[in-house]
Amino acid sequence: GQQVMQIPQYQHVQEGEDFTTYCNSSTTLSNIQWYKQRPGGHPVFLIQLVKSGEVKKQKRLTFQFGEAKKNSSLHITATQTTDVGTYFCAGKHDTDKLIFGTGTRLQVFP
Amino acid sequence: NAGVTQTPKFRVLKTGQSMTLLCAQDMNHEYMYWYRQDPGMGLRLIHYSVGEGTTAKGEVPDGYNVSRLKKQNFLLGLESAAPSQTSVYFCASSYSMGLAGENEQFFGPGTRLTVL
Numbered sequence: 001g002q003q004v005m006q007i008p009q010y011q012h013v014q015e016g017e018d019f020t021t022y023c024n025s026s027t028t029l030s031n032i033q034w035y036k037q038r039p040g041g042h043p044v045f046l047i048q049l050v051k052s053g054e055v056k057k058q059k060r061l062t063f064q065f066g067e068a069k070k071n072s073s074l075h076i077t078a079t080q081t082t083d084v085g086t087y088f089c090a091g092k093h094d095t096d097k098l099i100f101g102t103g104t105r106l107q108v109f110p
Numbered sequence: 111n112a113g114v115t116q117t118p119k120f121r122v123l124k125t126g127q128s129m130t131l132l133c134a135q136d137m138n139h140e141y142m143y144w145y146r147q148d149p150g151m152g153l154r155l156i157h158y159s160v161g162e163g164t165t166a167k168g169e170v171p172d173g174y175n176v177s178r179l180k181k182q183n184f185l186l187g188l189e190s191a192a193p194s195q196t197s198v199y200f201c202a203s204s205y206s207m208g209l210a211g212e213n214e215q216f217f218g219p220g221t222r223l224t225v226l
Contacts, residue, residue: 009150033214042200043153045214088152097168097207098215100145100153 004091006101014109019076021104023089030092032065032072037103038085046074079108111136114218116201122224123191131186131221133201141204142184143168143215144176146197153200159184160207191225198222 005024013019023032031050035043047056049065049072056063062075072091076083086105090098114135123129133142140161145153155168159178173195175187184203188195202215 006152035215042217042219043202043215044217048214090153097155097158099155099169102150102152 004089004099004101006089006104008104009102010105010107012107012109013079015081016078019079019083019106021074021087021089021106023072023074023091023101025070025091025093025099027093028069029072030069032092033090033098034063034072034074035088035090035100036085037088041085043088076106079106081108081110084108113137114201114203114216116199116218116221118221119219120222122226123188124226125192127191128187128189129191129223130188131199131201131223133184133186133203133218134182135184135201135203135216136182137203137205137216138181139203139205139216140181141207142178143202143204144174144184144186145200145202146170146195147200147220148197156186156199191223193225196223196225 007022033048034046037043047063052069053067054065060077064073086103088103089101117132143158144156147153154170156174157168157176159165162181165176177185199221201218204213204215206213
């Protein structure tokens, strides 16, 4: 079946260090979304990427969509304790359903 | 606006018991979804609905049934609960499912279900 793989599964960083999570699909995606889930909370939408090679920024967060539209990344510059949580990518293939990645859990030590 | 609400928040069932999870949204969204979240597995789609009176199967539909009698409500039923259904269940809704904007999904707070 269609899968969206996400690495790493866990990442522990010191506050101020950078963080990157990667999302890969075996097939071409129509678009990709990113969500953040705080511990004990629910997923919250961050952004959607649609175009090949698209790059979007939200303050310290940079999102990229690969040229082949099969991979994506989320990079956080100078992490803060408020960045703690699990980051999910969710890709849409030619069907109409989102397929969520397995998530990357980020822990930030002060 | 309350957004997406779910009831109950927690539930413990014995194997073989049945229950219904209720999801309600006040954003007039056409699309609604039920996911389960298990450690290391991410979010997996159980069933979804593209409008009132319609439902469709997701990735892991076995053992669950759904109904969308009213646009604002989406019910998830477990007819005979099994320990493998122990999970956190999230409901979500969206305005659309297309490529354009307004297809972000809004999630409810979740229901933590334990089946003994």
